[in-house]
Every structure is written in structure tokens, then in C-alpha cells.
Amino acid sequence: VEVVVVGAGFGGLNVVRALRDADVNVTLVDANNFHLFQPLLYQVATAGLDADDIAYPVRGTLRRQRNARFRLGRVTGVDFAARAVTLRDGAELHYDVLVLAIGAVSASFGVPGVEEHALELKSLADAEQVRGHLLSRIERASADGADGSANDGALDVVIVGGGPTGVELAGGIRELYDKVLARDFPDLDVRSATITLVEATDRVLGTFAPKLSASAAKELTKRRVALELGTGVARVVPGGVELADGRTIRGGTVIWAAGVRANPLAAELGLDIGRGGRVVVDPDLRVAGHPDVFVIGDVAASPSGDGAALPQVAQVAIQGGRHVGRQIRRILAGEPTERFRYKDKGSMATIGRNAAVAQLPGGLTLTGPIGWIAWLGLHLLYLIGFRNRANVLVNWAWNYLTYDRGARLLGEDVGEPDALDAAR
């Protein structure tokens, strides 16, 4: 029995692992040869961690699993009748069971200027681009300062979207500015740069308990992150954003973290698509009419008990992956499939050094230093099994003790401010 799993994120990897020792051949397909630990992407963007701290070669994770192999390639189509996946290089992979775990992409929601003038934070390349942009802006400002011109807002940052990504970016950029770049650029008044977090609803971390939103807002304000709540963005323009209420917020860097939509490949495949471009799935995570196709993670509208779709978070993908592994075993054994039951393990977001909020099952909440230690421990725990944990620990310990960040490298060729200004 051939199982093809598309996508080496949390969902896909967990399907493969759950099929260890099952009587199947598993082929895992991804356009990248690494698994990305997305929750720490903002750390790469803010120079706290280097790319290879949060990316792990897929083949390394599959080494001890004899029935699994990896295929590097981008899926461009699926022939459901012939049970074959087509790759961009022309190859076809036959499947008996297909699992689509192809994730989500950044969504502009049709706001003009997002694609042209804002940065995103979904891929490793995005994170390195954000880092390179922040560093190039300040190198440019430093170079211009030598000629006598003032800071024209080039260092100001606008982040759109008050979810965990936006909150963590805002806190991380403030630390990068205050603790690292202020010392690297003593000739610039780095601390006066503004960081603004724009959120269309009336609170940050809208999926958390209100008191955690309040705690996060307080911590952000303490870190001089300006909050613009209850107002949408009308458009992104060069050098800033225009709000729905007519005001303009200046920013040499605009990061769009307002939300995601399902991988557009899902719609191209002709599957039944719901809100946010997500694939409608049955309670067992199969696609209606395609009993040999499972869809999990951010690309699926996984049904929750109350009819709404489960959130697009790592835990849904991880548990969905394990569920699908079990269901494939049941199908092989001739047993009926079970419905997917998601167990909420809580969620967390960090605002910065010694400050994080955690919402745990049963209404328990953590804030401040205790929340931060919980956040740190949990993330290290999840990196276990990935060899990078030792490096991550070294990096974090170093950052904590010294307020330094070693990863603030500009890529070669984009290293020159004139080259980078031309590029954006």
C-alpha cells in the first residue's frame, strides 16, 4: 500500500511517524528539504536565532523509519481518478492513500499595496528577508547620517495583525532595536524609532482570554510598542500604512501578519473549498467523495464539535497527523474510521524577555516571567528530537545573558544599502 504525504510541516511529519511499522510504503513530498519550526520564525526575523536553528533536514527525521522515503519536489496537481500526484519536474507518484498537509500562505485580504510594500512572515526566506530589511534600513540610516540627514522614519516599523505572530514580532523587534542595534549604532537614536501594532479588532491576541490580551497589551505598551486597535488598514503605501480612519502611520518597514489563507493549490485541485480557502473535510478528516484522500492542518477546515473549523495552529496539525496515521492503519485492518477529536492543549505567545502569556486547558492562565519560562520550556521540548536544540539553547542563553544577537548578518550582495534600497 502506497501512502503519499504532501507537506513536511507538523501535520505531514506526524502522519509519517504514526505510520512507523505499519505495512505501507510512505513517500513524503515537499518543495523544501527541511522541516520548519514555524513558531520560532519571528526569532529568525529578529536575529535571535539563525535559520538552521529552526529548520531540520527531513531526511534526518526519516532515517530510522524503514518504510518512509522523501521526495524533493513541488506538487502541481493530483489526478484523483488515476490516484497519482504530479510534480513540477514531471514525475508522477502513485498513491493508494493521499494525505494533503500543504499548509497556509499569507493573506492580504485584498488590501492594496500589501504585496508591493509589505513583508510577510510565513517561510524561512520571508524571515531572512525581514531580518535583512531591518538591518539594511539601519545601515542606510547610519550611512546617510554621516552626510547630516536625519532619521526620516526609515527605522519605524508597522506590524499589521495583533495575533501571536504580530505580538511576538513587535516585542522581538523592540528588543533587537533597544538591546542590540542601539549598541551597534551609537551614532543613531535607535530607541526613538516607533513600533506600531495595528489590529482591526479591539484587542491583541483575540483568540486568548481577555485578561491575557490585557496583559500582553500592557507588556507591549511598557516596551513602547504603540497599539492601534479597532482600526483596519486601508492600504499599504511606500513608507507606511493608511488606516481606515484616514490616518497614516509611518514605517520604513511594514510587516503584514494579519492572517493566512489555505495553500491555493487546494482550490486548484478542485476540492470543496470553504472559508479561507480551506478544504471541507468529513469528521474523520477525509474528503467527501474521495475516501482515499485525507486533508489535515492549516489547509483543512477540520470540524470542531460546535461546527466551526478548528484554528490554524500547530497542535491541530500535529494531532490531525497522528489521527490520520491511526485511520490509515484502521483502513488497512478493515475497520471503520473514527472521527477526529481535537484536544486543546492551550496556546502561548511571548512578548519578550521575561514576558509571555499562556492559556492552558481548564481556564488556567500564566503571565509574566512564569509564562515566559513555560513558553521557553515548551518550545525547547518540541525541538527535542531535532538536533538543533543544543544550538538553540546556547543561542538563547547567550542572548539572555548578554543581550547580544549573533545572527544579525546581512546576506552577501544584498549587504549594501544602495543595492537593497534599489530592491525595494
Next chain:
Amino acid sequence: VEVVVVGAGFGGLNVVRALRDADVNVTLVDANNFHLFQPLLYQVATAGLDADDIAYPVRGTLRRQRNARFRLGRVTGVDFAARAVTLRDGAELHYDVLVLAIGAVSASFGVPGVEEHALELKSLADAEQVRGHLLSRIERASADGADGSANDGALDVVIVGGGPTGVELAGGIRELYDKVLARDFPDLDVRSATITLVEATDRVLGTFAPKLSASAAKELTKRRVALELGTGVARVVPGGVELADGRTIRGGTVIWAAGVRANPLAAELGLDIGRGGRVVVDPDLRVAGHPDVFVIGDVAASPSGDGAALPQVAQVAIQGGRHVGRQIRRILAGEPTERFRYKDKGSMATIGRNAAVAQLPGGLTLTGPIGWIAWLGLHLLYLIGFRNRANVLVNWAWNYLTYDRGARLLGEDVGEPDALDAAR
């Protein structure tokens, strides 16, 4: 007094450090915002270390030196009469004393096909390109194997140049293949891939004592690196090299490590140029006719006692940098400059795990595990002061214990074999 130092390599950084507490303003200019620890570049190319393990932000090294500042930019010209350095972004930097430490680039020596079909190993981007090329080739071979075609030499590697870079690359690639990729790609016969080291003279490591060359050759042969000594390369072609004696050696990867020439900017500046494009300098490392210009490191033909130019190695740049720092202080104090006296501290090359050769002052030599431990210790010592040492230590310890290499990530967008094949 304004001192402008161009180049943040070993030479330039040591000039700046030697001027700490001197009554000068130092501006260090480089097109990259990081200092690169070049001796470990081959480790990045062979996935043993990640880029940020061997690159350190220049501003971090200058933090504690009040009289030094950094300017990101590429120098395009020098007006010696007006004492001004021109940058590509149009800015001009005035100097009272100029130090050129602009290094060397890879030299093809006019051999046809080098630029089109061979990879180099001089910059961080080069190293990442070599790594990406090796990994993409094997991903491509694995993908093709699924369709039944055999290994057509795509995994074979030809390295041209038997100096330390070529030797270290050959040993490093063999370890990557045998210890890492053979486990990552159990469907491929990775161990059968050939690695050939081509050297025009009759021995590898020609600048070392003959018995060390013999030891290195023996260790390389033990590691199944084929040595082609005493034969030049007539041309590099797609898929291999043609030797001067008419034979062709197949290789899906060809790496050109046959030598370097001085940064071509030196010639463009109109300075007196000698062999290898190096700037002719007086015994005190100043340029004749330009008493306010010092040239050091790989770009300079630093005179040795016997009239020949000193080798283009890190120690010459480091000691040259310190010397120039001292001479600038002497000039400020109204004292005459001194001649540069290079102290040979020996040289080392590593062939792989437990095998390195070291040539120390006084004719002392080390080989085998003792040489390797000496090599390891020395390189860790030199990374001290750079925060990355902790990570490097973790990476090396991990590699040693597990034969694993975490840095084997393909960049996004080049991650797909079809994309990469199109690119080369």
C-alpha cells in the same frame, strides 16, 4: 586624524583593533556587515557548520572601541590626491591614512570553462552554493532513480587544486557522502561516488614539508579520494574536466580551488601591481609614492626577507594588520616607520576526522589524531572573541559523536531539483 580601513577580513580588523585608544578616528568599510572566518569556509560547503557559525557581525566586534565606526558599502575608487575613498552609493570618505585590506578572489588562470562550469570557494555565498549544489545533485539523483535511471556520475566530484582548500574540501565531502548522505539516501549507492583531487604539481599541500604532503596523500587515499598529481586542467566542461594529458574526469560537481589573485580593485586604482595582481609595497607595507597608504594581507605582495612575497594566508594579514596599527601610531608620534617582520607560526590542513597535518616553526610537524586535535584547538582559539565559538563547539561535538550534520539545508526556491538543474 581620520583612518579609513577598507576590508573587514583578518587584516582590516587587526588594524582597527591595534588602533584602540590611539588618537584617531577609524572608519572600517566593507561590502558585507560581517567578518568571515575563511579557514572554515569548507565546513559550510560540506554542511558541517552553518553560515553564522563562521561569520560575525562587524559592529559587534567594534562595540567596545570608541574611536571606531563601521560603514557598509563597496569601495569603487580612491582619489589619492584628494585623499578620499568613493563608495558605490556615491558617498566619499576622507582619510588622512588609508589601509587597503581588500583580499583576494578566486583565479581561473585563463582555463576555459571555469567560470561557466565550476564552483568556487571564496565567499560565504560560494560555500552555500557548493553545499546547495551537492545536495541538489543527490536529490536529483534520488528522484531520477525512482524512475529507474542509474547514477550517471552526477554525484562524482572533481576538485581542482591540491592546496589546503582542495584537501580540506575533498576530505569534507567524503565524510559528508559516507557518513551523512549515505544514510539519508539509502536507495542510492552514495559510497561509490568518486572524489578526485587534481593538482598540477607533483604533490598536495605543496607549501608544506614533503613528509606532510605524503601523510596527507596517504590519508586522502585511505578515504578513497583519487589523486591526479602532476597534471593540469585543460578546460572545465559540463559534467567534468579535461586534463592536459587528454583524459577526462567525470564530475557532476567541479570545484575550482586552484588559486587566488588579488582583488581586481587594486589594479583599477592604478597602484603598482606585481605577480598575481598584488600591490607592490615597501618593507613598512606602505605604497611607494603614497606615504599615507598601507596595503596588507592577500592583496599585498608583502616582502619577505628573501625578496619573494609572503604567502596569502591569514597570519600574514593578521600580523600585517597589527604592524600597520603600530606604524600609524609611530607616524602620529613623529617617529619613522619600521619594516614588517613576519613571524611564521606554521600552517595546518585537516583531511577529516582524526586526521590533520601541522607544520610548526622549528621544523616540528604533527600528523594524524594529534594533528587533528591541534587543528581543532587552534581554530576554536581563533574563534574566541567571536561569540560563535559555543555553537561551533556544539556543532563539532555533535558531528563527532553522531556523524550527523545539521546544516544540510537547501535554500528555499533552489530546493527543487528541477529549479536547480535549470540554474546550472
